[in-house]
Amino acid sequence: MLQFKLVLLGDSSVGKSSIVHRFVKDSFDEFRESTIGAAFLSQTIKLEKQDDVTIKFEIWDTAGQERYKSLAPMYYRNANAALIVYDITQPDSLAKAQSWVDELKNKVGDQDLVICLVGNKLDLCEEDPQKRVVDTEDAQRYASEQGLLFQEVSAKTGAGVTDIFQTIGEKLYVQ
Ligand code: GTP
Ligand code: MG
Numbered sequence: 001m002l003q004f005k006l007v008l009l010g011d012s013s014v015g016k017s018s019i020v021h022r023f024v025k026d027s028f029d030e031f032r033e034s035t036i037g038a039a040f041l042s043q044t045i046k047l048e049k050q051d052d053v054t055i056k057f058e059i060w061d062t063a064g065q066e067r068y069k070s071l072a073p074m075y076y077r078n079a080n081a082a083l084i085v086y087d088i089t090q091p092d093s094l095a096k097a098q099s100w101v102d103e104l105k106n107k108v109g110d111q112d113l114v115i116c117l118v119g120n121k122l123d124l125c126e127e128d129p130q131k132r133v134v135d136t137e138d139a140q141r142y143a144s145e146q147g148l149l150f151q152e153v154s155a156k157t158g159a160g161v162t163d164i165f166q167t168i169g170e171k172l173y174v175q
Helices: 016-024 064-074 090-108 122-127 136-146 161-173
Strands: 001-011 037-044 054-060 081-087 113-121 147-153
Touching: 001 016, 001 064, 001 090, 001 161, 016 037, 016 054, 016 081, 016 113, 016 161, 037 064, 037 161, 054 064, 054 161, 064 090, 081 090, 081 161, 090 113, 090 136, 113 136, 113 161, 136 147, 147 161
Parallel strands: 001 054, 001 081, 081 113, 113 147
Antiparallel strands: 037 054
């Protein structure tokens, strides 16, 4: 069994904790409380493409509120993977995600950190396309320019959530 440390970063209320809970507990809460400091959870998966390989993710779900920003380095230091989450219905959240990408690249350098840009709340745009403010193509282009993995998801329906961890698991396994 391989073990990797994964950190979630991104603006408050983009849905970091909801993504983690979908992945770890397969549940969703409409009224989730904002995270204080950070929360730790873990989950084990079997890689779909190498089904004898089990990967354990040790997950640090950080708090997005500004007052906790200075704690973040404690959680991304020594991380193997990072999910940088934004909300596809909130324009400012992508800019915030991009500043996390810059910070990670400056502070962590190229120590084989796998970064995945994650656009959450896909269900809201399926319900009402007018709610989308970040185009898939724009986010995708930014991600490929920066060498990041990219996935749009819904923590509410679960769409795309396990795909993130499968893709990251595969990448960490082969590198
Ligand atoms: P902080 O802990 O403050 O950094 O926020 P967070 O990024 O952890 O956000 P959280 O998971 O607490 O979600 C914020 C709100 O968005 C909650 O009310 C969730 O129910 C809601 N939410 C999260 N993901 C989704 C989603 O995929 N779709 C919809 N419709 N709502 C979501
Ligand atoms: Mg949270």
